[in-house]
Amino acid sequence: MNTIGATLLRAGRRFVSSLPALFGVLVFTFLLMRVLPGDPAVFFASGPNAGKEEIEVIRRQLGLDKPLPNQLVIYLADVGRGNLGRSMMTGQAVAKDLRERLPASLELTLTALLIALVSAVPLGVIAALRPGSLVDHGVRLFCSLGVCVPTFVSGLLLIYVFYYLLGFAPDPTGRIDIFTTMPPQRTSFLIIDFLLAGDFEGWSAAARQLMLPAFTMALFVIAPLARITRASMLVSLGSDFVRTARSVGLSWWRIVVTYALRNAILPVITIAGIVFSTMLGANVLVEKVFSWPGVASYALDALLVSDYAPVQGFVLLMATIFVIVNLLVDLLYGIADPRATVA
Amino acid sequence: MARDLLLRVHQMSRQVFLVPDFETNEGTGAMSFEMSKRSLFAAAALLAVTLAAPSAHAQSRAETLRYVTGATVNTLDPNIPGSTREAFALSMSSYDRLVSFGRKQLNGKWVFDLDTITGELAESYAVSADGLKITFKLRPDAKFQDGSPVTAEDVKWSLDRCVSAPILGKAQLLTGSLTSPDQFKVIDPLTFEVTLPKPDKLALPNLATVYPIIINSKLAKSHATADDPWALNWTKENAAGSGAYIVETFKPGEQVIAKRNEAWNRGTPDKPAAFKRLIIQSVPEPATRANLVERGDADLVIDLQASDVQSLEGKGKLKVISTPQYNAVTFISMNNTIPPFDNVNVRRAIAYALPYDDMFKAALFGRGAPLYGATWADGKPPSGGYPIPQPIKLDLEKAKSYLKDAGMPDGFSTTFSFNVGQAATAEPMAALVKESLAKIGIKVDIQKLPDAQMSTAINEKKLPFFIEGIVAWLPSTDYFYRNFYTGKQRWNYSSTDNAELEKIAQEARFEADKAKYEAQGKALNAIHFDQMFQIPIWQAAQDAVMQPTVDGYVYQFTRQVDYRNLSRK
Numbered sequence: 073m074n075t076i077g078a079t080l081l082r083a084g085r086r087f088v089s090s091l092p093a094l095f096g097v098l099v100f101t102f103l104l105m106r107v108l109p110g111d112p113a114v115f116f117a118s119g120p121n122a123g124k125e126e127i128e129v130i131r132r133q134l135g136l137d138k139p140l141p142n143q144l145v146i147y148l149a150d151v152g153r154g155n156l157g158r159s160m161m162t163g164q165a166v167a168k169d170l171r172e173r174l175p176a177s178l179e180l181t182l183t184a185l186l187i188a189l190v191s192a193v194p195l196g197v198i199a200a201l202r203p204g205s206l207v208d209h210g211v212r213l214f215c216s217l218g219v220c221v222p223t224f225v226s227g228l229l230l231i232y233v234f235y236y237l238l239g240f241a242p243d244p245t246g247r248i249d250i251f252t253t254m255p256p257q258r259t260s261f262l263i264i265d266f267l268l269a270g271d272f273e274g275w276s277a278a279a280r281q282l283m284l285p286a287f288t289m290a291l292f293v294i295a296p297l298a299r300i301t302r303a304s305m306l307v308s309l310g311s312d313f314v315r316t317a318r319s320v321g322l323s324w325w326r327i328v329v330t331y332a333l334r335n336a337i338l339p340v341i342t343i344a345g346i347v348f349s350t351m352l353g354a355n356v357l358v359e360k361v362f363s364w365p366g367v368a369s370y371a372l373d374a375l376l377v378s379d380y381a382p383v384q385g386f387v388l389l390m391a392t393i394f395v396i397v398n399l400l401v402d403l404l405y406g407i408a409d410p411r412a413t414v415a
Numbered sequence: 416m417a418r419d420l421l422l423r424v425h426q427m428s429r430q431v432f433l434v435p436d437f438e439t440n441e442g443t444g445a446m447s448f449e450m451s452k453r454s455l456f457a458a459a460a461l462l463a464v465t466l467a468a469p470s471a472h473a474q475s476r477a478e479t480l481r482y483v484t485g486a487t488v489n490t491l492d493p494n495i496p497g498s499t500r501e502a503f504a505l506s507m508s509s510y511d512r513l514v515s516f517g518r519k520q521l522n523g524k525w526v527f528d529l530d531t532i533t534g535e536l537a538e539s540y541a542v543s544a545d546g547l548k549i550t551f552k553l554r555p556d557a558k559f560q561d562g563s564p565v566t567a568e569d570v571k572w573s574l575d576r577c578v579s580a581p582i583l584g585k586a587q588l589l590t591g592s593l594t595s596p597d598q599f600k601v602i603d604p605l606t607f608e609v610t611l612p613k614p615d616k617l618a619l620p621n622l623a624t625v626y627p628i629i630i631n632s633k634l635a636k637s638h639a640t641a642d643d644p645w646a647l648n649w650t651k652e653n654a655a656g657s658g659a660y661i662v663e664t665f666k667p668g669e670q671v672i673a674k675r676n677e678a679w680n681r682g683t684p685d686k687p688a689a690f691k692r693l694i695i696q697s698v699p700e701p702a703t704r705a706n707l708v709e710r711g712d713a714d715l716v717i718d719l720q721a722s723d724v725q726s727l728e729g730k731g732k733l734k735v736i737s738t739p740q741y742n743a744v745t746f747i748s749m750n751n752t753i754p755p756f757d758n759v760n761v762r763r764a765i766a767y768a769l770p771y772d773d774m775f776k777a778a779l780f781g782r783g784a785p786l787y788g789a790t791w792a793d794g795k796p797p798s799g800g801y802p803i804p805q806p807i808k809l810d811l812e813k814a815k816s817y818l819k820d821a822g823m824p825d826g827f828s829t830t831f832s833f834n835v836g837q838a839a840t841a842e843p844m845a846a847l848v849k850e851s852l853a854k855i856g857i858k859v860d861i862q863k864l865p866d867a868q869m870s871t872a873i874n875e876k877k878l879p880f881f882i883e884g885i886v887a888w889l890p891s892t893d894y895f896y897r898n899f900y901t902g903k904q905r906w907n908y909s910s911t912d913n914a915e916l917e918k919i920a921q922e923a924r925f926e927a928d929k930a931k932y933e934a935q936g937k938a939l940n941a942i943h944f945d946q947m948f949q950i951p952i953w954q955a956a957q958d959a960v961m962q963p964t965v966d967g968y969v970y971q972f973t974r975q976v977d978y979r980n981l982s983r984k
Contacts (some may be wrong), residue, residue: 108868109868109871109872110865110867110868110870110871111867111870111871111874112867114867114870114871114874114905115866115867115870115871116496116497117496117497124904125585125586126496126583126586127874129496129581130496130497133496160497161487161489161497161667161668162487162489162667162668163489163490163495163497163651163652163667164652164667169667169668172666228700228702228703231703231706232706235706235710236706236709236710239710243706243707243710243712243713244703244706245483245696245698245703245707245712246669246670246696250481250670250672250694250696251475251476360699360700361700361703362700362703363696363697363698363699363700363703365666365668365669369699370668373668375865376835376836376865376866376867377866377867378865378867378868
């Protein structure tokens with residue numbers, strides 16, 4: 073009990089100490105957006121008759137007529153109050169947009185990560201057990217393919233085969249078939265909400281919708297995870313304690329899983345944390361191909377039209393998630409290896 | 416047994432989710448005789464779901480229009496600065512205007528007709544003999560979606576708002592001499608009068624455009640605040656109109672779902688719209704949109720890639736209606752104030768050095784109406800319309816001699832820009848332009864700009880040579896010339912400053928005599944060709960791809976679908 077309390081305390085302290093970094097990210101993004109060429113007011117004043125006056129109106133609405141330092145102070149004050157500004161693109165508050173879209177991205181990314189881990193770790197272990205064998209080469213080929221085929225290609229390919237040709241998959245348009253009624257919103261994770269509502273038909277519809285994009289993303293990240301697992305397993309299988317375990321005649325399972333894998337898992341956790349953060353922000357292609365209403369495609373659309381507020385909000389959100397994920401990874405270290413602590 | 420059960424579950428799940436037809440009944444029944452009691456119970460439960468779901472599903476599906484688009488509806492009030500074209504299209508169905516455009520056939524395809532104005536909320540209208548007063552009689556049976564009657568007061572408030580609030584409608588109505596609330600008068604609850612300072616033929620058509628929506632003024636006023644007297648923040652997310660469809664779900668960037676307004680009778684046959692439900696869904700990937708419509712999951716899409724349209728048309732399973740966007744023009748534009756494009760001979764040289772046919776095939780797969788390659792008898796424009804095909808074609812010898820006249824026989828270097836959003840068509844065009852101009856010694860550097868950056872650079876008049884397009888809701892010759900060839904504003908891409916052109920265009924605006932107007936149009940076209948301010952190259956087709964059962968599609972001035980036109984055969 074005491075150790076958990078101490079861990080939490082240390083985790084809290086770690087989080088607080090990362091706040092200056094978040095602040096830096098906030099200011100940097102703010103300045104970067106304004107340095108980039110492209111005037112949002114001109115872009116959004118694009119009706120067939122929009123002239124100078126309309127551009128000025130939008131500029132005033134966005135507060136772009138004020139000097140830069142003033143804009144920054146106003147923005148920081150707003151963020152402090154939890155107001156991330158308003159998106160011109162969707163016409164909604166950025167905080168609301170992100171709140172609605174983050175669960176979609178998280179649901180997809182977590183599922184993909186789960187699929188990736190469940191397939192990558194055994195693949196890596198098998199490859200490490202028989203290095204140089206046919207199995208090892210097979211795994212290597214699979215990983216290379218996964219990594220070198222861009223996600224939008226594999227995504228379109230999967231759609232073509234499973235939706236267009238075979239008809240197994242539902243139409244790739246977002247989180248849920250448009251004719252299905254949404255469950256009452258509790259966690260915003262559809263597959264959990266449907267379970268809570270006891271709507272199994274809906275659950276299955278949501279899960280089926282999730283499969284293709286999740287596999288597309290998983291394919292891309294299986295490679296780094298499997299390679300790291302393999303490398304790290306090789307080291308740990310060749311170490312003294314495994315030789316000792318073998319010599320005292322422990323069962324195969326105990327040697328590989330309890331001793332070797334547990335010792336090999338630390339780098340895998342580290343990579344998984346990084347992979348997760350990257351996937352969340354960089355899965356924009358998958359989101360686009362599957363019309364997934366996530367945060368990454370939202371940010372890309374905003375960036376293309378120089379819509380400042382959503383991009384700033386997105387970067388801040390990603391930075392925060394990155395901090396939290398790293399913290400979680402550190403906590404997991406403690407579980408995987410009791411010698412490691414959250415420093 | 417376990418295998419049996421697995422098989423059964425598999426088949427049932429297929430029935431529940433994939434085949435919404437009526438064979439399910441038979442299939443499940445035939446299988447059930449060898450089931451144990453427990454699985455029988457489970458099967459019965461599933462069967463109940465199976466039977467109930469698909470029939471309701473199939474029925475509602477037939478009465479639903481599912482429209483997929485790469486863009487998104489971002490506001491429910493089309494007047495909000497930044498509104499997208501999809502937002503315009505939705506507002507045509509969620510709101511009514513006083514009047515609307517009729518339709519006509521152009522080369523066998525239905526398009527909107529600027530010259531036929533029919534009543535929408537107005538039962539009838541009358542223009543006074545001097546053309547200065549338009550009187551509207553409102554439909555006595557028209558009701559807003561909340562059930563309250565539409566009165567002349569609502570019309571007055573809505574139009575006042577359109578010309579006074581800082582919204583998009585203001586600049587649009589200006590083009591029809593509608594500028595001040597003083598021009599709008601309530602005569603009695605069902606009679607409304609508009610006064611004009613001059614007889615302006617665009618006044619009435621302007622009231623049929625997207626912006627002058629008639630809003631439930633009581634409802635909107637109850638949401639107005641001191642900072643926001645016209646309730647813009649509220650109408651952005653709430654529709655308060657009397658239109659054919661009632662918005663149920665509005666998720667910007669994802670979808671809009673609307674149900675039919677049963678009380679609406681403003682369509683031509685005086686009955687509600689045909690589809691019970693309307694789903695407008697954003698699907699960013701064009702290949703996915705093509706798959707959806709080909710598989711029959713989507714009913715209609717208008718923004719596919721030309722190559723996909725080509726192949727879908729070839730397969731012959733779907734209905735493809737291609738209409739040249741006759742109120743839009745794509746240009747290769749030159750800034751007439753930036754050297755060397757300030758030299759008319761340089762502009763002429765470019766006009767004869769472009770590989771028009773190759774560009775048309777590579778960018779549009781030949782889908783559209785070309786504006787090049789015409790022959791003008793004795794070098795005079797054959798018509799006063801705009802745009803008309805120009806007598807220009809690829810002729811490198813001619814181009815070289817113009818370059819010599821310009822004093823640049825060895826050519827020069829320049830940049831050629833287009834925006835990322837147009838890349839699918841503009842990228843192959845740019846490559847061809849570069850290749851062809853190299854032959855007369857002009858070195859072109861291709862510049863691909865993000866959309867916002869491109870609009871900014873055009874607005875600041877910084878680009879020398881680029882691809883851009885224009886669109887006019889009310890496509891008349893003087894309107895095009897006044898808006899796209901005069902003034903220091905964004906839409907004057909070529910930065911044209913020609914006193915004669917401006918004078919004729921301004922005169923033409925209020926010219927009531929048709930023959931004189933035609934002569935003015937010809938004069939304008941002649942100046943345009945002589946000075947070659949920019950090069951109109953084509954009018955791209957709008958390719959509407961739909962299920963064969965979808966009927967009634969009309970090309971609209973918004974370049975979007977008017978959902979009220981559509982029905983299922």
